[in-house]
Amino acid sequence: MVMSNYSPKTIFWRRFKKNRLAVAGGVIVxxxxxxxxxxxxxxxxxxxxxxxxxxxxxxxxxxxLGTDDLGRDLLSRMIWGARISLAVGFVAVGISxxxxxxxxxxxxxxxxxxxxxxxxxxxxxxxxxTFFLILAVIxxxxxxxxxxMLVIGVTSWMGVARLVRAEFLSIKEREYVLAARxxxxxxxxxxxxxxMVNSLAPVLVSAVLGIAGAVLVESAxxxxxxxxxxPTPSWGNILTLGKDNIEIAWWLSVYxxxxxxxxxxxxxxxxxxxxxxxxxRLWGTDEH
Amino acid sequence: MLGYISKRLLEIxxxxxxxxxxxxxxxxxxxxxxxxxxxxxxxxxTPEARERLEKLYGLDKPVIEQYWIWLKRIVNLDxxxxxxxxxxxxxxxxxxxxxxxxxxxxxxxxxxxxxxxxVIFLVAIPIGVSxxxxxxxxxxxxxxxxxxxxFATPGFWLALLLMMFFGIHLDWLPISGLKSMNYEMLSFSGxxxxxxxxxxxxxxxSAFVGLAGLSRFMRSSMLEVIRQDYVTVARAKGxxxxxxxxxxxxxxxxxxxxxxxxxxxxxxxxxxxxxxxxFSIPGMGQLFYMSVMTRDYPMVMCILTxxxxxxxxxxxxADIGYMIADPRIRAR
Numbered sequence: 001m002v003m004s005n006y007s008p009k010t011i012f013w014r015r016f017k018k019n020r021l022a023v024a025g026g027v028i029v030x031x032x033x034x035x036x037x038x039x040x041x042x043x044x045x046x047x048x049x050x051x052x053x054x055x056x057x058x059x060x061x062x063x064x065l066g067t068d069d070l071g072r073d074l075l076s077r078m079i080w081g082a083r084i085s086l087a088v089g090f091v092a093v094g095i096s097x098x099x100x101x102x103x104x105x106x107x108x109x110x111x112x113x114x115x116x117x118x119x120x121x122x123x124x125x126x127x128x129x130t131f132f133l134i135l136a137v138i139x140x141x142x143x144x145x146x147x148x149m150l151v152i153g154v155t156s157w158m159g160v161a162r163l164v165r166a167e168f169l170s171i172k173e174r175e176y177v178l179a180a181r182x183x184x185x186x187x188x189x190x191x192x193x194x195x196m197v198n199s200l201a202p203v204l205v206s207a208v209l210g211i212a213g214a215v216l217v218e219s220a221x222x223x224x225x226x227x228x229x230x231p232t233p234s235w236g237n238i239l240t241l242g243k244d245n246i247e248i249a250w251w252l253s254v255y256x257x258x259x260x261x262x263x264x265x266x267x268x269x270x271x272x273x274x275x276x277x278x279x280x281r282l283w284g285t286d287e288h
Numbered sequence: 289m290l291g292y293i294s295k296r297l298l299e300i301x302x303x304x305x306x307x308x309x310x311x312x313x314x315x316x317x318x319x320x321x322x323x324x325x326x327x328x329x330x331x332x333x334t335p336e337a338r339e340r341l342e343k344l345y346g347l348d349k350p351v352i353e354q355y356w357i358w359l360k361r362i363v364n365l366d367x368x369x370x371x372x373x374x375x376x377x378x379x380x381x382x383x384x385x386x387x388x389x390x391x392x393x394x395x396x397x398x399x400x401x402x403x404x405x406x407v408i409f410l411v412a413i414p415i416g417v418s419x420x421x422x423x424x425x426x427x428x429x430x431x432x433x434x435x436x437x438x439f440a441t442p443g444f445w446l447a448l449l450l451m452m453f454f455g456i457h458l459d460w461l462p463i464s465g466l467k468s469m470n471y472e473m474l475s476f477s478g479x480x481x482x483x484x485x486x487x488x489x490x491x492x493x494s495a496f497v498g499l500a501g502l503s504r505f506m507r508s509s510m511l512e513v514i515r516q517d518y519v520t521v522a523r524a525k526g527x528x529x530x531x532x533x534x535x536x537x538x539x540x541x542x543x544x545x546x547x548x549x550x551x552x553x554x555x556x557x558x559x560x561x562x563x564x565x566x567f568s569i570p571g572m573g574q575l576f577y578m579s580v581m582t583r584d585y586p587m588v589m590c591i592l593t594x595x596x597x598x599x600x601x602x603x604x605x606a607d608i609g610y611m612i613a614d615p616r617i618r619a620r
Binding site: 021120121123124125126127128129130131132133135136137138139140212216219220223224225226239242243246247250253254256257260261262264265268269 | 302303306307310311314315436437439440441442443444445446448449451452456551554555557558559561562565566576577580581583588591592595596598599600603
C-alpha cells in the first residue's frame with residue numbers, strides 16, 4: 001500500500017489520470033457538453049432552414065457534412081442533435097437512478113417482505129424484452145422527447161436497484177450503522193446519512209454507463225420514428241433519412257451513426273475508468 | 289437433476305403470472321380505451337355501437353375481472369382478434385399452422401435469435417480465451433479495442449453500413465426479406481443457399497453487439513480462473529498447457545458465461561424489432577413494430593407475453609446448460 005497516506009480523492013485522481021482510455025472518455029464527454037451548450041454559436045446554419053436548391057448535396061466546403069432531403073445542413077442538425085442525446089441521457093438516467101436507489105434501499109434495508117416483493121418485481125421486469133416494453137409504453141403515451149426520457153428511465157432502474165440493495169446488505173450490519181441505531185437515529189437518517197452516501201460510488205459508475213445505454217435506446221427509438229419527432233433534429237431520426245436515401249446519400253447514414261458511436265464510447269470509457277479508479281481493491285496496485 | 293429442473297420450472301410460474309399482470313396493466317391503465325382506435329377512425333360510429341364494442345371486449349367490467357377473463361383465454365393461446373383490417377386471431381398471425389414453418393413469424397424470429405446466439409457463442413468464446421491466455425499481447429489489445437467499439441456501435445447503424453457496402457456497393461448480399469422473388473423456381477439446394485444469403489446480414493448484425501460483451505466477460509472470467517490454485521496444481525503436475533487451459537480452466541470459466549448468455553436473451557429478442565424492420569424480415573419483431581404504430585392492442589399484448597415466455601425459456605435453457613457444465617449442481 002504505497003499510496004495509503006493520501007486521501008481517497010487524491011488516489012482517485014492519480015489513478016484516473018494514469019488511465020489514458022478513461023481520460024480520453026472524459027475528454028469526449030466534456031467536448032460533447034461544450035458542443036451541446038454552444039450549439040447556437042457553433043452551427044454554421046439554422047438546423048431547420050430549408051433550402052430547396054441544395055437538396056441531398058454531398059459534403060462540400062459550403063456544407064461540410066452535406067445536406068438532407070430538404071436541403072438542411074447536416075452538420076448544424078448534428079450539432080443540435082447533441083443537445084437531444086445529452087438531455088435524454090441525463091434525464092432518463094436521473095429518473096432510473098432515483099427509482100433504483102429508493103427501491104434498492106427499501107429492499108436492502110428492510111429485508112423481509114418488501115425485499116421479496118421488490119426483487120420479484122425486478123425479475124418480472126427483466127424477463128420482458130426491454131425494447132418490447134419500451135415500444136409498448138410509447139405506443140400508448142405517444143412519442144415525444146419527454147415521454148421517451150420517462151419511459152427509458154422507468155424501464156432501466158433494475159440494475160441500480162440490485163446494486164444498491166447489495167451495498168445496503170453489506171453495509172447495514174457494520175459497527176458504525178449499529179452505533180447510529182443505538183444512538184436512536186431514525187431509519188430515514190440511517191438510510192440516507194449513513195448507508196446511502198457510502199454506496200454512491202458504484203451508483204455513479206452505473207449511472208455513467210447508463211447514459212451510454214440511454215443514448216443508444218433514444219437513437220434506436222428515434223430511428224424507428226417512435227422517439228424524437230422531426231423537425232427536431234436527433235441523430236436517430238437523421239439516420240431514418242439515411243435509410244430512406246441509402247442508395248444516394250451515404251453521408252446521412254455514416255455521420256450520425258459515428259456521432260452516436262463516439263458518444264457511447266466516451267461514456268463507456270469514462271464509466272469504466274471511474275470504476276477502476278474508485279475500486280479500493282485495486283489501489284496500491286499499478287497494473288493497467 | 290430432474291428435481292432441479294422441476295424446481296426451476298415451478299419458480300417460473302409466479303414470474304409468468306406477474307408478466308401477464310404487468311402487460312395487462314400497462315395496456316389498461318394507459319389513457320383512453322383500447323377500443324378508441326377502432327372508434328375514433330370512424331366518425332359515424334354511434335354511442336350504442338361503441339358500447340357494444342366495449343362489451344365485446346369486456347371493457348365494461350372492473351379491471352381485475354377483465355384480467356381474469358383475459359388470463360383464462362390466453363392459457364388456451366386465445367389472445368383475441370387483431371384490430372387491423374384482417375381481423376384475424378392474434379396468435380394465428382404469429383404462428384399460422386397452415387403455413388410452412390419458415391413462413392411463421394414466431395419461428396423466423398426464433399431461428400434468427402438462435403442462429404445469432406450460436407454465432408456469439410462460437411466467436412466470442414475463442415476470442416475471450418485467447419485474450420486471457422495471451423494477456424497484454426497484440427491480439428489481446430486489438431480485441432479489447434474491438435470490444436469497446438463493438439459495445440458502442442448502434443446495431444441499426446451497423447446494419448445500414450453493411451447494407452450499403454455488401455448490398456448496394458458490392459451487390460453481394462440481398463438487403464431485404466428472407467427469400468428472392470424467384471424463390472419458388474429454385475432447386476432445393478438453390479433454396480437453401482438463397483435463405484442463407486438472406487440470413488447472413490441480419491444474423492451477423494444481431495450477433496455483433498452481443499459478441500463484444502460476451503468476449504469481454506469470457507476474458508475476465510478466464511483470467512480469474514487461471515489464477516486459481518487448482519490451475520497451478522494442474523501445471524505443477526506437469527500437464528501440457530493445452531490440457532491445463534481446456535480441461536481444467538475452460539469449463540470453470542464457462543459457468544458465468546452461460547448465465548450471461550441467458551441474461552442476454554431479452555436484449556436479443558427486443559433487438560429483433562429493429563433488425564426485422566430494417567431488413568424487412570417478416571418476423572414477430574416487425575409485426576410488433578407495425579402493431580405499435582397502428583395501436584393494435586391485442587397484438588401488442590400477445591407479442592409482449594410471448595416475448596417474455598421466450599425469455600423465460602432462454603433462462604431455463606441457461607440453467608440447464610449450467611447444470612450440464614457444473615457437476616456440483618447436478619449432485620444436489
